[in-house]
Amino acid sequence: MTVTPEKHTAMSASSNTFDVVIRCNGKAVGKMRNEARVDIVEPFVESHEIASDEGPFHGGDGSAPPPLTYFVGGFVTCLMTQIRAFAKRFRIALDTLEVDAEFQWKGLTEPGKPYRAQPVGIRLDIQIASDAGQNRIIELINAAKQGCFVEAVISERMKVVHRLKTPDGWIDC
Incomplete structure (x- = not known):
């Protein structure tokens, strides 16, 4: 590199x-x-x-x-970078940040033809430890989603689900 x-x-x-x-x-x-x-x-x-x-x-x-490794890694790390960058702007201290992601596709086949890729969905499970309240963390995640250049390309075509881990379980952001 x-x-x-x-x-x-x-x-x-x-x-x-x-x-x-x-x-x-x-x-x-x-x-x-x-x-x-x-x-x-x-x-x-x-x-x-x-x-x-x-x-x-x-x-x-x-x-x-494989190429999809870079795509998935780029998406996840872009979002994580935006969360950390915007946390500074929002004056939110992050003790920890973890994102577990699942990307799914289907390969569509027809006899005698190359397969076609069809996106199924993307789920990003976000865990943040911080003294900031839940509403501030959700505000931070929503800002990061809008500031992530990779997500800006993807979310126009398909839904990207973001979930935040809370003491009561997962909530959609």
């Missing part, structure tokens, strides 16, 4: 927007292995090299995580 932070672009005082731009160049290098350079270009500059591969099920060698 290569990391080269170079600059930060601050939000302009006259604007209430900022740009987020990420580019990726991927190359097929093995049976099913892909290697990619991911370049964050706004609001800062940083590069990472990642690889993906499929296991024998898809004809790969299993030499790297």
